[in-house]
Amino acid sequence: MSSARRAGLTGMDNHTQSPRPDLGPAAGAVARLLDGVRDEQLAAPTPCPAYSVRELIGHLDGLTTAFEAAARKDFGPATATDPGSVTPEPPADWRTGLPGRLAALAEAWRAPTAWDGDTRAGGFTFPAAIAGVVALNELVVHGWDLARATGQPYDPGAANLEVVHGFFAASRDDAMRAPAFGPIVEVPEEAPVLDRVVGLSGRDPGWAV
Numbered sequence: 001m002s003s004a005r006r007a008g009l010t011g012m013d014n015h016t017q018s019p020r021p022d023l024g025p026a027a028g029a030v031a032r033l034l035d036g037v038r039d040e041q042l043a044a045p046t047p048c049p050a051y052s053v054r055e056l057i058g059h060l061d062g063l064t065t066a067f068e069a070a071a072r073k074d075f076g077p078a079t080a081t082d083p084g085s086v087t088p089e090p091p092a093d094w095r096t097g098l099p100g101r102l103a104a105l106a107e108a109w110r111a112p113t114a115w116d117g118d119t120r121a122g123g124f125t126f127p128a129a130i131a132g133v134v135a136l137n138e139l140v141v142h143g144w145d146l147a148r149a150t151g152q153p154y155d156p157g158a159a160n161l162e163v164v165h166g167f168f169a170a171s172r173d174d175a176m177r178a179p180a181f182g183p184i185v186e187v188p189e190e191a192p193v194l195d196r197v198v199g200l201s202g203r204d205p206g207w208a209v
Contacts, residue, residue, distance in 0.1 A: 019166075020115050020132065024106040025157030026139040030060060031099035033143065036152045046149035047198075047207045048142065051088070053149050058088030060142055061098050064105045067135035070121040070128070071108035079120040102139075109135065133167055140164045141201050144194065148207055154194075161193045168200035 034057075042054040051059055062083055069078045091097065108114060109132050119128040121135075140156045141164070147154030172184065182202025187195050195205040 019163055020112075020129075021136055021160060021163045022106065023109045023132070023136050023139065023160070024103075026136055026143060026160045027064075027102040027106040029154060029156040030139055030143040030146065031102045033146050033150065033152055033154065034095055034098060037095075037146070037150050041150050044149055044209055046145045047203045048145045051145075053146065054090060055088050056142060056146055056149070057094050057098070058090040059083065060139075060146070061090055061094060061101065062088055063135070063138050063142075064098065064101045066121050067131065067138070068101070068105040068108045070119040070131050070135070071105070071111065071114035073117075073119055073128075075120050080123050082123045105135070133163060136160060137164050137167050140197065141203075144198055144203075149209060151209070156194075158193070161197060165193055165197050165200070168197060172200065 037053065037057070042052065042057075044053045046053055046056050048056060062081075066078045066081070066083075069076065115129050115132055117128055118125055119131045120126075121131055140160055143156055144154055146152075168181075181200075184202060185199040185204050187199035187205060189196075191199075191205070198205045
């Protein structure tokens with residue numbers, strides 16, 4: 001949950017009227033990328049400068065576990081750990097196990113109760129209605145990171161992209177966005193939504209290895 005953690009979740013009260021999207025398309029898009037990651041790509045850089053491909057997969061696995069627990073209000077080490085406190089390492093079963101964990105994450109957020117009240121992730125307590133959108137944001141943006149770093153096509157779904165674009169657009173001028181996100185990369189308004197999301201996250205849509 002690197003982006004949300006550093007942004008300061010307590011400063012996001014303006015997003016409490018969040019939509020309740022289905023995380024399934026974004027989770028499925030990330031899962032499909034895993035088969036296409038070659039062993040020799042694991043040490044390669046990604047558009048997220050803090051992570052190599054290997055570390056990015058570890059981060060995706062960690063946030064998947066944490067946000068599933070957050071949806072279920074199952075508080076413990078998974079929801080209390082600061083993701084920036086350690087360098088993420090993927091579990092040995094990331095190719096075969098992470099797709100199932102991604103599916104479980106999406107299923108957990110389909111429960112109406114997941115969006116009610118407060119929850120906890122990354123060591124922060126904050127509204128569950130925010131947490132679900134933050135989880136989606138992490139999947140969409142880090143999924144793009146993984147796709148771009150490994151040269152794969154990527155489509156997290158039009159509805160998911162619109163929600164994440166709204167998330168970023170609403171916080172465009174929010175002082176709390178730094179240092180979670182880099183300076184906005186301006187993208188033409190007529191560009192694809194994914195490119196606009198990437199630009200708002202502080203990434204260059206034209207990034208290449």
